[in-house]
Amino acid sequence: MAMTIRRIIPTKEEGFVLKKAQGEFIRNGVTDIKCPRCGKNLVYEYGENWEMTHCSDIECISLVLRGI
Numbered sequence: 001m002a003m004t005i006r007r008i009i010p011t012k013e014e015g016f017v018l019k020k021a022q023g024e025f026i027r028n029g030v031t032d033i034k035c036p037r038c039g040k041n042l043v044y045e046y047g048e049n050w051e052m053t054h055c056s057d058i059e060c061i062s063l064v065l066r067g068i
């Protein structure tokens, strides 16, 4: 996975929101939780050895949950 896009590391509180959203993505495939920083939709992506939840705004926050 190319990580050429610079993303912003979330605060502790924002990280909790992203982790909660990730749980909903895994269980339901979707989430109603919005980005705690800007209010846009969140995106969950994963591969064999990595997963991350991030804002749909590429210049906003991103949480890498494992791998990379």
Ligand SMILES: [Zn+2]
Binding pocket: 035, 036, 037, 038, 039, 040, 055, 056, 057, 060, 061
């Ligand atoms: Zn955002």
